Amino acid sequence: MTSERRLTRVFVELADTLVDEFDALDFLSTLTERSVELLNADAAGVILIDAHGVLHVVASTSDQAQLLELLELQNDEGPCLDCLETGHAVVNVGLAQSRARWPRFSAALAEVGFQSAHAIPLRLRDSVVGAMNLFCEADSRLSDDDVALGQALADIATIGLLQERAVRQSGLLAEQLQTALDNRVLIEQAKGVLIASAGIDVDRAFRLMRDYSRRNNQAVKDVARRVVERSLTTDQLTGP
Amino acid sequence: MITPGYSLHGAAGVRGGLDPGLLLRPEGRSVRTTTQILAAISSGDPAGGSLPDRLCSDCAENLDLTGAGMTLMNDAGPQAVVGASGPLASRLEELQLDLGEGPGLDASRANRTVAHDDLSSAALTRWPGFAPAAVAAGVWAVTALPLQVGGIKLGSLCMYRASSGRLDDAQATTAHAYASAAVVVLLHLQDQMWPVGALHPELAEPVAYRAVIHQATGFLSVTASVGMAEALLLMRAHAFAAELPLLNIARDILSGRLRLHPEESEE
Known part of the structure; x- marks a missing residue:
């Protein structure tokens, strides 16, 4: 298969993954595997930076401890950290070159048996949310075209992460909407309970619950729930 | 303007898989995508009512319906008619809530489209309260779509038609786009709320009714x-x-x- 056709198939595969029952971790894992194939690397990992600036390995081509360590290590030093700081790809980092700049990273790289490393940023508009790391057993070099392809793959990873966030956000909003609706209904039902059991009008019923909620530092919705469940009597509501 | 930034699983049109130019209805009216619907209702005249109202009106107009209505629900059941294209749709939606039966409730409970092409016949046993009232109001066919996010049921969108028969494929696609747009509208309204405990006025008002x-x-x-x-x-x-x-x-x-x-x- 020509590399172009192969490339198309990879992109279609990744696009398909984005549609149904999306799982962000599976998606990133697939992405690392395809990136290794297309860029003639031997291992890859995706690192994301959290709100506190800590790097986390979220996907890799293997669970090999040394590879994970190599990725984790870059919380302190390495091409990935540079890539995250500058927002630019850091590619074709050979053993000799890295020894001077990142001695610990270089030692770990040699220990796993890699000769070179690359880091490509996951960019979201002006910010960098993470990076994709590639490692090669041979001291191979990425051409400009390879780097452009790597960036395209990294951009797809970013889209996948955005998709995941959108799903989570919409679920959160839907839950908030449901809770707001539940509380509204509950408060009205509680008013009705108080109207019937205390012989008061609807405004007085609400004021009773609101005043009790303030005196006892409880949310009105929680007071309403207790009224509906009959665990809070009218006497208790009016009492001190 | 509202954009379908919230992810909608199974939302027709959201992912741009349809070319509006390829799917033309016999009358020459094209299939509408969720994005187009949201653009139309958010740039529309605010005098046309709340966003859910405008969505229902746009839906009724675009699909040649007698009316369209949108109901909000929670786990206990449907709670409010939050949108309607007009008095007829509003009345039929309220009727479903009053009776606790109807196509909208069935659609949201089962999380699937519920359609009936001839309410004068079999529907009488299915919806003994709702069907006769719908027919009396001149509604002969109905399509109801669930409004749902993940496992969370938000309500339903009902489309009422004056003649019996099914929606054709292009209309069904557009109907799904309206349901997707309805979910986006509900989430968009909730997204405006801070602190998060309250309902948006456009939803709180119908709930208060x-x-x-x-x-x-x-x-x-x-x-x-x-x-x-x-x-x-x-x-x-x-x-x-x-x-x-x-x-x-x-x-x-x-x-x-x-x-x-x-x-x-x-x-």
């Missing part, structure tokens, strides 16, 4: 010594028998003019 029913439910739960769900069923049964809106029954209960007891529903 039926507040008396919840108050009467609580009231009846005390006077008839029953649970909330049973109290609501008692009121529904009485409203159906008396052929009165549930709101009227609720007001009468709260004012003490009407007393209901569990055994009365079994007469």
Whole structure:
């Protein structure tokens, strides 16, 4: 298969993954595997930076401890950290070159048996949310075209992460909407309970619950729930 | 303007898989995508009502419907008619809530599209309260779509038609796009709220319209010594028998003019 056709198939595969029952971790894992194939690397990992600036390995081509360590290590030093700081790809980092700049990273790289490393940023508009790391057993070099392809793959990873966030956000909003609706209904039902059991009008019923909620530092919705469940009597509501 | 930034699983049109130019209805009206719908209703005249109202009006116009209506629900069932293209749709939606039966409720409960192409026939056994009233109002066919996010049921969108028959494929695609747009509108409204505990005014107002029913439910739960769900069923049964809106029954209960007891529903 020509590399172009192969490339198309990879992109279609990744696009398909984005549609149904999306799982962000599976998606990133697939992405690392395809990136290794297309860029003639031997291992890859995706690192994301959290709100506190800590790097986390979220996907890799293997669970090999040394590879994970190599990725984790870059919380302190390495091409990935540079890539995250500058927002630019850091590619074709050979053993000799890295020894001077990142001695610990270089030692770990040699220990796993890699000769070179690359880091490509996951960019979201002006910010960098993470990076994709590639490692090669041979001291191979990425051409400009390879780097452009790597960036395209990294951009797809970013889209996948955005998709995941959108799903989570919409679920959160839907839950908030449901809770707001539940509380509204509950408060009205509680008013009705108080109207019937205390012989008061609807405004007085609400004021009773609101005043009790303030005196006892409880949310009105929680007071309403207790009224509906009959665990809070009218006497208790009016009492001190 | 609202964009479909919230992810919608199974939302037709959201992912741009359709080329509007390829799918033309016989009349030459094209399939509409969720994005197009949202653009149309958010740039529309605010005098056309709330966003859910405008979505229903746009839906009715685009699909040649007699009316379209949108209902908001929680786990306990449908709670408010939040959007309607006009009085007819509003009345049929309210009727479903009063009766506790109808295509919108079935669609949201089962999380699938519920369609009936001839309400005068088989639907009589399926929706004994709703179907005859719909036919009397000149509605012969209905398509109801669930509004859902993940496992969370938000409500339904009902499309009422004056003639029997099914929606064609292009119309069905557009109908799904309207349901997706309806979910986006609901989430968009909730997204405007800070702090998050309250409902957006465009949703709170229709919910408040039926507040008396919840108050009467609580009231009846005390006077008839029953649970909330049973109290609501008692009121529904009485409203159906008396052929009165549930709101009227609720007001009468709260004012003490009407007393209901569990055994009365079994007469």
